[in-house]
Amino acid sequence: MAFPQAFPAAAAVLPFPGRQAALRLALSPPHLAGTEIEALRATLESGWLAPAGPAPVAFEAALGRTTGFAASLATTSGTAALHLGYRVLGVQPEDEVWAPALTFVATVAPAVQMGAVPRFLDVTPDGWGMDPALLAEELAAAARRGRLPRVVVPVDLYGQCCDLDAIIAACDRWGVPVMCDSAAAMGAQQRGGRHAGRGARLAVFSFNGNKIITAGGGGALASDDPALIARARHLAGQAREAWPHYEHETTGYAYGISSVLAAIGLAQLPALEARVLRRRAIFATYAEALADLPGLGFIAEPAWGRANRWLTVLRVDPAGFGADREHLRRALDAAGVESRPAWKPLHLQPAFRDAPQTGGGVAAALFETGLCLPSGSGMAPADQDRVIQVVRHHARR
Structure with a gap:
């Protein structure tokens, strides 16, 4: 059996109206170890x-x-x-x-x-x-x-x-x-x-x-x-x-x-430990690059644990930032960047409309304001900079 020498790139070439074709940046594409x-x-x-x-x-x-x-x-x-x-x-x-x-x-x-x-x-x-x-x-x-x-x-x-x-x-x-x-x-x-x-x-x-x-x-x-x-x-x-x-x-x-x-x-x-360190570095870069913008926040890491930062999730307060979560998601999409709302809470899903619940207001607020950003451990610094620039461009001026 013949084996390919390399796998295709995780990002696909997609056209966008009014601009040259751009590489679409995926949220968390597979990252191969090489072996x-x-x-x-x-x-x-x-x-x-x-x-x-x-x-x-x-x-x-x-x-x-x-x-x-x-x-x-x-x-x-x-x-x-x-x-x-x-x-x-x-x-x-x-x-x-x-x-x-x-x-x-x-x-x-x-x-x-x-x-x-x-x-x-x-x-x-x-x-x-x-x-x-x-x-x-x-x-x-x-x-x-x-x-x-x-x-x-x-x-x-x-x-x-x-x-x-x-x-x-x-x-x-x-x-x-x-x-x-x-x-x-x-x-x-x-x-x-x-x-x-x-x-x-x-x-x-x-x-x-x-x-x-x-x-x-x-x-x-x-x-x-x-x-x-x-x-x-x-x-x-x-x-x-x-x-x-x-x-x-x-x-x-x-x-x-x-x-x-x-x-x-x-x-x-x-490659697990290297992947964790890379995703944590990606999170830190987002946090530092966007720290001066009002209305933005991230999930807090407790002193007793170490997250692997599988996905960086940004919280967007429209009153402070100047745009809501969905506006920012659409802007990233237009720039060839995949992002995704935080999980829609299960008590709000039609499949579970009759399920019992306790509270849910915090989860609902996180869904309304949370946006997952590209966090793949194989993401190039230039690609992360693309994401950061879009976010900064749509902040309140």
Whole structure:
């Protein structure tokens, strides 16, 4: 098989009316380490393509070394890992699953598809993660109602760790397990230098094409309880029992990662720390270059953690800046720069119009004012300067 010498550039050439064609700057394009082709060649030559063989095993071992978790399972996607997590934690129809309002739909979608009821809690105005104090109040109220959640699922939003210790402490009082959605948080750190997600019963990671470490797809479920991962692994392999024939006591899924994706992820992982440092530098450049403009702000990083700054998210106050979030997004788009509003809170999504919620005003305000800026670790300084100049041009004069 012939292999290409290089992958095409992540940015595509797109025409814009009234100007020469320009390279469109993507929000978070894949960043290749340079060793992926060799890893793919070795995998293909080995004859292993299915979710079996040495590549998935090696990838899971590397994930353990990187995150510190005792056991991990590489999956077809982060969403698949969440689904398996809900299964092994015993989620049943009509159970409540609690999550922050400000997150991507995949955080709760598998549980909803299993018949569970999501409840959305507001986030903190500084770190944008699930509010631990609000959670503690709601758990106490739920205990009085006799309807505690089956699982609480905080999120490490945009690569910044939630206050996981406080969340776990609130849940431990009532015996409620925590599964941390750390899909975008590879390389992020929390208290004590622990990797994102450590301390929760389960943690979930994603290796989608836009993530800081990408396999072009894929995800992982990790835990310090090997028995939970063993159960998830059984379900991920169609729940086949150990018989010569196909024997099934329950139904499972085809959720094991392919050798091809595992090989790519394995080639990417050694670059993780460099990627984190580069994205943090990109954030710092944005913050410094825009510091003098009124009406702009960024997510605050707590002293006890280190965000991987997967995406830099700018907050735009129209009264101070002179233009709103959407005006700035359109201006960037016209300049060939992709940007995107912050997550639309799940309690405002039509799919969850009937779901119970607590608060939501902070999450709604962050959606109205938040704008994700290009943050790819392969972004050239000149490209970042393009973004900065557009933002500065539209500030109040």
